[in-house]
Amino acid sequence: MNKQELIQLGKNAKKASFQSAGLSTTTKNDILKQFAKAIIDKTDEIIDANQKDLQNPQIESKFIDRLKLDAKRISDMANGLLQLVGLADPTAKIDGGWETEDGLRIVKQRVPLGVVGIIYEARPNVTIDAAGLCFKSGNAVILRGGKESINSNVVLADILRDVLKQNDLDENMIQVIDDPSHELAQAFMELNDYVDVLIPRGSARLIQTVLNNATVPVIETGAGNCHIYVDKDADKQMARNIIINGKVQRPSVCNATEKVLIHKDVADDYLPDIISDLRERGVEVRGDESTRAIVNDVIPATTEDWDTEYNALIISIKVVDSRQAAIDHINEHGTHHSEVIVSNDYAAGVAFQQQVDAACVYVNASSRFTDGFEFGFGAEIGISTQKLHARGPMGLEALTSYKYVINGDGQTRK
């Protein structure tokens, strides 16, 4: 694929986006069911293409598990599409309206974003997941996956495109960039005339690369250096439960807890139990000097630890002099994702929630709840850590914008 062909692909997506924006909810749901059936029917074909990807001698071993598709994973992808059927259509929504002094009636109506670009790595399931989310929300999608999964991605997209064609719809609602070169990726990130938003899905490095190189607007997702602050008025057992859950239940994800801050008044009493809880579950515990004065075999935490997202069974603990010190530490070192206070003090909870700058600020609950499904959105595009457009868990509505539809009877401006 050359740059001219990429531009044509962008034009095709923009054209298709006008058709996708006009589809009824019933039609979209019907097509989603056909997508799911087609994927199941073509299981063998998908596995064959996936084998080509897996047999690439240049593939790094760490990619193999992410890359591999089997009947179970293919069935999971189909089920993901069927789940979208049950969700409300985010573009079938009016946000309200009003009449102006001039008698114009203004209605604010949800509309699809238009063309969504997804940049991802070796997981071929993202192809189906992202295509389904974009389709349900009335968008056209351009998928640019990693070179490792190129054969799988092309076959998966072709199956969906065939369904669109069979229904006399524009198959360019779903397109794959089948040439994973860096030059084309860069051109894609600058395709402002045809792409309305880019969503990178994958490692922190991928996201940073897209942020640094795109001129198309980007939704930043994923980084989570999440804290639990144990206040002096915290219930000890509740604090222990929330810390264990935040760190251990699924340590590899962005809403896992990476740090514990604890008020000095309860550190002596609480820390020995908290640390044994963690160690019993295989967590490596690091701590500041005060923590090590209480439990002396804790590994010293370095300056770098306070800014590190481990995504692993490691935690760092710091004793703080006050609630304000905890808030200040979080605002300096956090990634604005999910932050927790454990406290039975009303004022402490309110102050923490108001002053901590994060998408989700919890009193007395685990950071692990920051998730589109747990929030009840029924789907998740990602968790935004920026403040523009969408913040925190993003459901289908994050793939929409709005337009003002205005009705007059000949008004002109004075």
Next chain:
Amino acid sequence: MNKQELIQLGKNAKKASFQSAGLSTTTKNDILKQFAKAIIDKTDEIIDANQKDLQNPQIESKFIDRLKLDAKRISDMANGLLQLVGLADPTAKIDGGWETEDGLRIVKQRVPLGVVGIIYEARPNVTIDAAGLCFKSGNAVILRGGKESINSNVVLADILRDVLKQNDLDENMIQVIDDPSHELAQAFMELNDYVDVLIPRGSARLIQTVLNNATVPVIETGAGNCHIYVDKDADKQMARNIIINGKVQRPSVCNATEKVLIHKDVADDYLPDIISDLRERGVEVRGDESTRAIVNDVIPATTEDWDTEYNALIISIKVVDSRQAAIDHINEHGTHHSEVIVSNDYAAGVAFQQQVDAACVYVNASSRFTDGFEFGFGAEIGISTQKLHARGPMGLEALTSYKYVINGDGQTRK
């Protein structure tokens, strides 16, 4: 100023933004009144600084009118601040909430964006306008104006900063980059750790430069190649009124009408009158071949005309075969700003509003109504032509994001 000092300025803004986010509406309104009074009291000082800018021998003559401040313009700036007092505080708002299956109570609460960066050209009134809007919405602001107005900008910001200091508030809620070098501008556009959003205000060229060079998220404003489509079922007099108003009432602004598309069935009857209306008001009329076949001394429109925002007393007219041809032309050549259909046909109005991809789509009213004040927002940061975050006229709420404030009683994830 060097790059290290700029980073320090960013840190100072971020720190101040935590204080500004916590100010009560009453306090903010009181300070806005003090800002207005201080500007009036310091009129002479402002004019002196402005004279320094005006006496710069390198100043281009076209900048002089935009740059010049006199007692009237200073009083207008003060009145702009007083108007903000009467507007609702956009951060004193809860967008709703719900309880999850796990019994977590989630509340979606409006919060300031944090630190807003404004990049503008030679108009020193933007300094006061932007500082006031950001302050009312609880944000800290970093102002980077053009070199032409540097003395005026610094004095204006200093007056506001003095008021903050006198009230024991952090004066770094409002800061000016007093060194207008390109290197610092570039570093500012990459200050992702401290700046939450950049809003360029000024020419299309300025906006494009910021879009191309910023890694901080940008809100794109301003470009308006707005169309009026005269349907075959249009009321002739209404069409004439709306075209005159759209083109002539204030031709230099982005919501002015730049193009007329007219259905072939009414072109013979309507165009001679429409064209004389425009010519009587000094408008240069260009047209496609069909238009020139009807009024033969119309200047031929070139391909380039269809994509040009004139911002002047020029208009191009095209005869179209159908409503769909008009919609397709607008979606290809428009800038997604404001588009108008004049028609008494119900289906035509609905189809136009649903299919045209623009922030504001009017039936039977002038494009000139696309404006924060006309919409009843009471203030305007700009008119967004992108789809992320905010679209169309942006009031104070466009300077806010949200956070989820979540209350539990010990919930952990299963």
